[in-house]
Amino acid sequence: MPSPSRRKTAAAPPDRDSATDRIAGALTQAIIERRLMPGTRLAEQKLADLFQVSRTLVRQALNQLSRDRLVTLTPARGACVAEPSVEEARQVFEVRRMLEAQLARELAARITPAQVRQLRSHLKEERAAVKRQDISGRTRLLADFHVLLARLLGNEVLAELLQELLSRSSLIALMYQSGHSAAESQAEHEALVDALEAGDAARAERLMLGHLGHVEAHLRLQQPSSDLRTALQL
Ligand SMILES: [Zn+2]
Incomplete structure (x- = not known):
């Protein structure tokens, strides 16, 4: 397709x-x-x-x-x-946790020095985009990081699935005003690459789950209320 x-x-x-x-x-x-x-x-x-x-x-x-x-x-x-619902947002992050925890584990076990260099150069671009407050560039680069991990694993099916989930995640972050700053996400990516380079599968998995958990936790996942009393907090 x-x-x-x-x-x-x-x-x-x-x-x-x-x-x-x-x-x-x-x-x-x-x-x-x-x-x-x-x-x-x-x-x-x-x-x-x-x-x-x-x-x-x-x-x-x-x-x-x-x-x-x-x-x-x-x-x-x-x-x-699209205006993704709260339920859809939760499900997208649930699927990402399932897929990306395993992705981090497997990649830690078999990453090559050349692949680490590729990730480092991606991180450098992320840092530069965050520093110059290039919102479009940093949003794309921070999403691409996750797809790049799947590509490095050599699994194109996973890469395509993640590409779709990352696009939906960007829309969700936009819709529910993610308070997770780009700088925090970027720092979490750096720590994850350190764990991958060290070949530490357990730490890589833990950091990935932590990262996705932070991103989701910072979303304001509440459906706007159509009930006047609730909306006005009376
Ligand atoms: Zn990320």
Whole structure:
């Protein structure tokens, strides 16, 4: 299945050259980098004009994003950037903990010095983006770190799954105003790479679970209340 994750990033494989992928990729990037907010309407005709393609291609791209849960399609409103529910957010993080704890363990057991160097150079880019307060760049790099770990393990299926989960996580962080600072996440990535380099599987797993736990704990996972009394805390 073609996926918007085919866009060019530090962790991504070579691009697949199709207009649908290009549109889906550009929209995914805009969502992840917080340039498109949850609930934003994505008008087919407007997108067709902007990308200078047919509405059919735009519709295909939107369908693809809807399968990735980044876009919601409704007959009444058309396509909108998805607004993940609290329950969905919890489930996404639950799945990430399951997958990434094991990923950290396995990678610690078999990481090579060349792979450690690759991770170190990614961390350097993260640090630079955090330092210069490049919000788009740091958001993308902090997400790519997790996908890169899966790629280093040599498991493309896991990398694609994580790419999708990381895109959804970015949207969730945007929706529920993550208070976990980019600097904290970045520092946690550094500690994790130290554990991987030391080949310490138990520590790598513990640090990964701690990191994901912190990110989730800092989300304000409360569904806005439609009940006036509750909303006003009376
Ligand atoms: Zn992270």
